[in-house]
Amino acid sequence: MARSRIYEEICSERRDVNTRVLEQVVSLAVEIAREGREGRKIGTLFVVGDSGEVMRRSKPMILDPLQGHPDEDKYIDDPNTRETIKELAQLDGAFVVSNAGVVLSAARYIDAASDSLNVPLGLGSRHMAGASISQQTDAVAVVVSESSMVRMFDDGELVTEIVPELWMIEGYRSRVEGQTLTRRDDEVAVISRAD
Numbered sequence: 463m464a465r466s467r468i469y470e471e472i473c474s475e476r477r478d479v480n481t482r483v484l485e486q487v488v489s490l491a492v493e494i495a496r497e498g499r500e501g502r503k504i505g506t507l508f509v510v511g512d513s514g515e516v517m518r519r520s521k522p523m524i525l526d527p528l529q530g531h532p533d534e535d536k537y538i539d540d541p542n543t544r545e546t547i548k549e550l551a552q553l554d555g556a557f558v559v560s561n562a563g564v565v566l567s568a569a570r571y572i573d574a575a576s577d578s579l580n581v582p583l584g585l586g587s588r589h590m591a592g593a594s595i596s597q598q599t600d601a602v603a604v605v606v607s608e609s610s611m612v613r614m615f616d617d618g619e620l621v622t623e624i625v626p627e628l629w630m631i632e633g634y635r636s637r638v639e640g641q642t643l644t645r646r647d648d649e650v651a652v653i654s655r656a657d
C-alpha cells in the first residue's frame with residue numbers, strides 16, 4: 463500500500479526525531495490497528511528516538527525477543543522486521559525504535575510516571591506511558607489503541623490522532639485539545655493540533 467502523504471506531513475512536524483523513521487512507524491501502527499492479529503484487535507506502543515534515554519527509563523517485561531539479533535535484521539523498513547513486529551505486538555509492553563530506524567527492544571515496561579501530564583480523560587495506562595516518556599525524553603510515542611485509533615504524543619501531549627478507517631470518523635469525538643486540523647485521503651483521516 464502506498465504510504466499516505468499525510469504521514470509525511472504529520473511526521474515532519476516532530477522536530478526531535480527522524481521523520482522518515484517516524485513515518486514508517488506510523489504506517490506500521492496503522493496496519494496493526496486495521497489488521498489486528500488472528501481476528502483480534504491489538505493495542506501496542508512504539509517509542510521513537512532518543513533511544514538511550516528511553517532504554518534507561520524502561521525495563522524488560524519478559525526476555526527480549528529482539529535481543530541478540532544484529533541491527534541489520536531489525537530495520538523498521540524491512541518487510542521481515544515488520545511482520546515480526548506485528549507478531550510481537552500481541553505481547554504486553556512497548557517497542558523502542560532508534561532514530562536510525564532499528565527496533566532495539568520489544569515488550570518493555572515504560573517506567574516514566576509523571577504527575578504533571580495533560581492527557582485527555584478516558585485514555586488508559588498505555589496512553590499515559592506514551593505521554594510520559596514523550597515528556598521526559600526527546601522521543602515521540604505512537605500508541606495503537608485496542609479501539610483501533612493511533613495516537614501520537616510529543617512533549618507529553620496528544621498531538622495527532624489517526625483514524626485508520628474513514629467510516630470511523632463519522633461521529634468520532636476527537637481527543638486532541640484546542641484548535642484542530644483534519645486531513646484525509648482515500649484511506650485515513652488525521653486530526654492534529656492546529657498550532
Ligand SMILES: Nc1ncnc2c1ncn2[C@@H]1O[C@H](COP(=O)(O)OP(=O)(O)OP(=O)(O)O)[C@@H](O)[C@H]1O
Nearest residue numbers: 505554555556571572585586587588589591607608
Ligand atoms: N507503563 C507501561 N509500559 C508499557 N506498556 C504498558 C504500560 N502500561 C500499560 N501498558 C500496556 O497497555 C496495555 C493496556 O492497558 P490499558 O487498557 O490501561 O491502556 P489503554 O491506554 O486504555 O489502551 P487501549 O486503548 O489499547 O485499551 C497493558 O496490557 C500493557 O500491555
